[in-house]
Amino acid sequence: MNNNLYQILFDEFKNFENNICFDVPGQRKWSFKDVDILSSFFVSYLRRLGLKKGDRIISQTEKSIASVGLYLACLRGGIIYTPLNTSYTLSEVEYFIENIKPKLFVCSPERLKKISLTCEKLDIPNYRALGTSQDDPFLEEILGLEQDNKIEQCYEDDTAAILFTSGTTGKSKGAMITHGNLSSNAFALKQSWGFTRNDTLLHALPIFHVHGLFVALHTALLSASKIIFLEKFDTSQVNESLKEASVMMGVPTFYNRLISEEGFDKNIYTGVRLFISGSAPLTEKTFSEFKDKTDHSIL
Known part of the structure; x- marks a missing residue:
């Protein structure tokens, strides 16, 4: 058996090779x-x-x-x-x-x-x-x-x-x-968060650390999920992309900026089933304000 992480990811998404993997707004879609x-x-x-x-x-x-x-x-x-x-x-x-x-x-x-x-x-x-x-x-x-x-x-x-x-x-x-560390982590997160190929992940994180590179990408690739790939966090672009997303991964500052945005409206998030925060502690204030405005609890 080849335990190369890429082999493991490929074995999961190869049956959906024509599905969209990365959607880069304003640029192109990558299968x-x-x-x-x-x-x-x-x-x-x-x-x-x-x-x-x-x-x-x-x-x-x-x-x-x-x-x-x-x-x-x-x-x-x-x-x-x-x-x-x-x-x-x-x-x-x-x-x-x-x-x-x-x-x-x-x-x-x-x-x-x-x-x-x-x-x-x-x-x-x-x-x-x-x-x-x-x-x-x-x-x-x-x-x-x-x-x-x-x-x-x-x-x-x-x-x-x-x-x-x-x-x-x-x-x-x-x-x-x-390779074993990364594959076992991806499988565990896929199961815990219920990722499937029907999910669309909003990815606005940098890819030079664990959260953006390993947690977000590996879990989505292993699930053959679509990824809306933003080069950086921009509040208006995130709000627009959330209309198509089912999962968002972010850091506490992302959620603070969304809450403070004028016109912040829970109707934007009707298709989102899961908001995830990592990399730093999420304050109780941010958690409560976000839930009050969206009816969603940040995980």
């Missing part, structure tokens, strides 16, 4: 087949660079479907993925590079010049810029390659990702997260 193909192009590039199972990459990119494709490619290739907060300074990034020693660093285009100097200083062999536009040069290069559909054989205890702690009690430390 599950489209997403699988995108990840196969990315893993082809990674393997052409010589990356193999157990090698590491760092990604400090803005939220986009291309960034998701890169992450899924790392999973399917057995390559260890480390996402970094896009607000980290260059000195902070240097610390992470020294710890991870990646074979590839991927950043947003505006950071490439400074990142390249740091990578050269630290003998990091490969660095590339990945933007958010559909005509991004790196993305166009990726899509010009041959697909590589192989999914690497992985065991439950093989490392899938390294995420750094917040560093509130000292320097950030890398936490090694296995």
Whole structure:
């Protein structure tokens, strides 16, 4: 049995390959087949660079479907993925590079010049810029390659990702997260929250931490659910997207901003069955005000 998380996700959504996986408002819709193909192009590039199972990459990119494709490619290739907060300074990034020693660093285009100097200083062999536009040069290069559909054989205890702690009690430390950790968590959340392919998840979270990358994406992909994929939290856009959603995952500040929005109306949320909050404590005040205005309890 292949315990590669990507294999597990693929086995769940392959029977619905023509269903919409990602709906990016104002851009395009991506089917599950489209997403699988995108990840196969990315893993082809990674393997052409010589990356193999157990090698590491760092990604400090803005939220986009291309960034998701890169992450899924790392999973399917057995390559260890480390996402970094896009607000980290260059000195902070240097610390992470020294710890991870990646074979590839991927950043947003505006950071490439400074990142390249740091990578050269630290003998990091490969660095590339990945933007958010559909005509991004790196993305166009990726899509010009041959697909590589192989999914690497992985065991439950093989490392899938390294995420750094917040560093509130000292320097950030890398936490090694296995394919088994991620798959068992996704299955547990799918069951607990009753996710099915009939759900539509509103995703406005960043994808450089556990909540947005692992909890939200994995649970939806494992369930073959549709994902409305917002590049950032915008109150008016969230309100509009909630008309089509059945589940929303957010952080307390999201709900505080929704409550304070003029015209906040529970009629917008008639199709939503579940509101979830994580990453930080939800105050009793926010919980009560949201329930009073929407008749929904935030989980």
